[in-house]
Amino acid sequence: MSELVTGSADRCRDERARAARTLMVTGVNHALHDGYTDLIYVLLPVWQTEFALGYGLLALLRGLYAGTMAGLQIPVARLAERIDGKMILVLGTALSALGYVLAGLSGSFLALGFALALSGAGSSTQHPLASAAVSRAYGAAARGPLGIYNFTGDLGKAAIPALVALLLVIMSWRHALLLVACAGLLVAAGIALWMPAVGKGHASRKASSSPGHAGDKGRGGFNCLLAIGVLDTAVRMGFLTFLPFLLRGKGASLPTSGLALALVFIGGAAGKFTCGWLGARIGTLRTVLVTEGGTAALIAAVLALPLTPAIALLPLLGVMLNGTSSVLYGTVPELTPPHLTERAFALFYSGTIGSGAIAPVLYGLLGDALGPSIATATTAATALAICPLALVLDRYLAKQATMPHSRV
Incomplete structure (x- = not known):
C-alpha cells in the first residue's frame, strides 16, 4: 500500500514539474515572439531613412508581419492535429529568427518585406500551440498559468524593443537584428531541449x-x-x-x-x-x-x-x-x-x-x-x-x- 502511495506521489510531482517546465519554456517563447512583433515599431523610422519609404509602405511592412502571423494561425493549429506541437514550436521560432536574419541582410524594400512576412509566419505558431500546451499541462487549473503565459508576452514587448533601441546607439540596425535573431535561435534550441512533448492535438x-x-x-x-x-x-x-x-x-x-x-x-x-x-x-x-x-x-x-x-x-x-x-x-x-x-x-x-x-x-x-x-x-x-x-x-x-x- 505504501508503495502505491509513494508511486502516486512521485507521479504527481513529475506531472507538476512537467507542467512548470512547459509554462517556463512557453513563457520565454511568448516573450520572444511578442518582442519580435513590437520591435518593428522601433525600426520603422530607421527603415524610412534607409530605404526612403513613405508612411504607406512603412505601414505595409508592419501589416506583412501581423497579417502572416494572424492568417496562418488556423492552418498551424490544423497541422498540430497531425504533428507534435513541440516540433512545430521549435521550427516556428527558428523560422521567425531566420526572418530577422534576412531582414538584417536585406538591401531593398521587397527583400525586407519578404523577411518580415517570413518572421510573421514563424510567429503564427506560438499563440495557439503554446496556449494549448499550457492548458493541457495544467488541466482544470490552467486559468492562472494561462494568465502568467499571457503576462510574459508583455514582458517581451517591453524588453526587446527597449534593448534594440539601446543597441542602435552603439551599432547599426543590421547588426542589432542579427543579435536579436541569435536570441531567437537560442530560444528554439531551448524549446527542443527542455520543453516536454506536447503530442498531437487530435483525438480519435x-x-x-x-x-x-x-x-x-x-x-x-x-x-x-x-x-x-x-x-x-x-x-x-x-x-x-x-x-x-x-x-x-x-x-x-x-x-x-x-x-x-x-x-x-x-x-x-x-x-x-x-x-x-x-x-x-x-x-x-x-x-x-x-x-x-x-x-x-x-x-x-x-x-x-x-x-x-x-x-x-x-x-x-x-x-x-x-x-x-x-x-x-x-x-x-x-x-x-x-x-x-x-x-x-x-x-x-x-x-x-x-x-x-x-x-x-x-x-x-x-x-x-x-x-x-x-x-x-x-x-x-x-x-x-x-x-x-x-x-x-x-x-x-x-x-x-x-x-x-x-x-x-
Missing part, C-alpha cells in the same frame, strides 16, 4: 463524436466568448488610439503623454498576471463584469477629470483594459473538446488580432466625424455592451459544467 473519431464533448452548446459558448474577445480588444485599441490626444487636450506635453502610456502598459501587464487567477477564484462572469464595468467607469473618469488625476487613474485603467483577456484565454479550454484545443486558440487569437487591426480604423473614422472625446466615450459604451454577453456566456459555462466528461 469516437472521442470527438462522443456525447461528453461540447457539441453545439460548446460551439455556441465559444462563439459568445470570441465575440467578447473581439469587443474587448476593440475597446483597448480604440482607447489607446485616442489617449494621447485626450491628454494633449488637457495640456500634457509629449513626455507626459509617453509617461501616461507607460503607466497604462504597466497596469496592463499587472492585469494580465492577476486576472487569470482572479477568474479561477470568483469565476468568469464576475471577473468580466468587474473588469469591463471598471473599464467603462475609468474611461469616463479620464474624460471628465483634469490632467493630473486622470494620469493617476491610468495604471488601474490598464489593469481593467488588459485583465479581461487573461480570463477569456483561460475560458477557451472549458468550451472546447480536448482534441480541438489548438484550433480553438487559433480562432480566438485570429479574431482578437483582427479586431486589434480594424478597431482603431473604425474608431478613428468616428473620431473624425464626432471628435475624440465622443469616440472615446463610445469605447466605454462598447465595454458596457460586453456585460450582457458575459451573462449569456455564463449560461453556456453552467451548461457545460453539467455535461459529463466535458474536459479530460
Whole structure:
C-alpha cells in the first residue's frame, strides 16, 4: 500500500514539474515572439531613412508581419492535429529568427518585406500551440498559468524593443537584428531541449463524436466568448488610439503623454498576471463584469477629470483594459473538446488580432466625424455592451459544467 502511495506521489510531482517546465519554456517563447512583433515599431523610422519609404509602405511592412502571423494561425493549429506541437514550436521560432536574419541582410524594400512576412509566419505558431500546451499541462487549473503565459508576452514587448533601441546607439540596425535573431535561435534550441512533448492535438473519431464533448452548446459558448474577445480588444485599441490626444487636450506635453502610456502598459501587464487567477477564484462572469464595468467607469473618469488625476487613474485603467483577456484565454479550454484545443486558440487569437487591426480604423473614422472625446466615450459604451454577453456566456459555462466528461 505504501508503495502505491509513494508511486502516486512521485507521479504527481513529475506531472507538476512537467507542467512548470512547459509554462517556463512557453513563457520565454511568448516573450520572444511578442518582442519580435513590437520591435518593428522601433525600426520603422530607421527603415524610412534607409530605404526612403513613405508612411504607406512603412505601414505595409508592419501589416506583412501581423497579417502572416494572424492568417496562418488556423492552418498551424490544423497541422498540430497531425504533428507534435513541440516540433512545430521549435521550427516556428527558428523560422521567425531566420526572418530577422534576412531582414538584417536585406538591401531593398521587397527583400525586407519578404523577411518580415517570413518572421510573421514563424510567429503564427506560438499563440495557439503554446496556449494549448499550457492548458493541457495544467488541466482544470490552467486559468492562472494561462494568465502568467499571457503576462510574459508583455514582458517581451517591453524588453526587446527597449534593448534594440539601446543597441542602435552603439551599432547599426543590421547588426542589432542579427543579435536579436541569435536570441531567437537560442530560444528554439531551448524549446527542443527542455520543453516536454506536447503530442498531437487530435483525438480519435469516437472521442470527438462522443456525447461528453461540447457539441453545439460548446460551439455556441465559444462563439459568445470570441465575440467578447473581439469587443474587448476593440475597446483597448480604440482607447489607446485616442489617449494621447485626450491628454494633449488637457495640456500634457509629449513626455507626459509617453509617461501616461507607460503607466497604462504597466497596469496592463499587472492585469494580465492577476486576472487569470482572479477568474479561477470568483469565476468568469464576475471577473468580466468587474473588469469591463471598471473599464467603462475609468474611461469616463479620464474624460471628465483634469490632467493630473486622470494620469493617476491610468495604471488601474490598464489593469481593467488588459485583465479581461487573461480570463477569456483561460475560458477557451472549458468550451472546447480536448482534441480541438489548438484550433480553438487559433480562432480566438485570429479574431482578437483582427479586431486589434480594424478597431482603431473604425474608431478613428468616428473620431473624425464626432471628435475624440465622443469616440472615446463610445469605447466605454462598447465595454458596457460586453456585460450582457458575459451573462449569456455564463449560461453556456453552467451548461457545460453539467455535461459529463466535458474536459479530460
